[in-house]
Amino acid sequence: EPEVTQTPSHQVTQMGQEVILRCVPISNHLYFYWYRQILGQKVEFLVSFYNNEISEKSEIFDDQFSVERPDGSNFTLKIRSTKLEDSAMYFCASSEWAEAFFGQGTRLTVV
């Protein structure tokens, strides 16, 4: 069964450093998303990406964040200068239309 894969599963970084979280969406999907989940809290939308551009973003997704689809298979989330409060699980998701399928997540720990 096709699935969304994310790497790495866990990333530890120092405050102020740049991190790139990587995702391989399901191959025939057209819509790509990043969500995050702070420990014990609900899942929050960050950004959606369609037709090679950002289609919607939340207020969390400020200038420190960027997304890219550098080739036909990968979808990345970059955080330029990490803050302690960026520590969370980051989930990539993809959909063909309405049904979104999530990856296993990357746990980002900023120290």
Added chain:
Amino acid sequence: QQQVKQSPQSLIVQKGGISIINCAYENTAFDYFPWYQQFPGKGPALLIAIRPDVSEKKEGRFTISFNKSAKQFSLHIMDSQPGDSATYFCAASMIKAAGNKLTFGGGTRVLVKP
């Protein structure tokens, strides 16, 4: 107006019992209502979803009931099993040509006792 409120926060049910989780939304433009199941350390997995033109949808032991006038929807897990122990999230969205941003509820931690 974008919020989705979910209750209860946690739920303990005996094996074979019924788990009921409720969600309420405010935005009448929402037109897609999925439920996700999440095990510790894993990503949310799509369980079942409903559109507002239907009042009930059943898939196996899982049923969504939808009340458009009350702006509420609920998940019923029949014959609950220990393997159903997980956190369940409701969500809502407006499906658009440019994408389907999900607004999640706060989650319900379900524990099924053997």
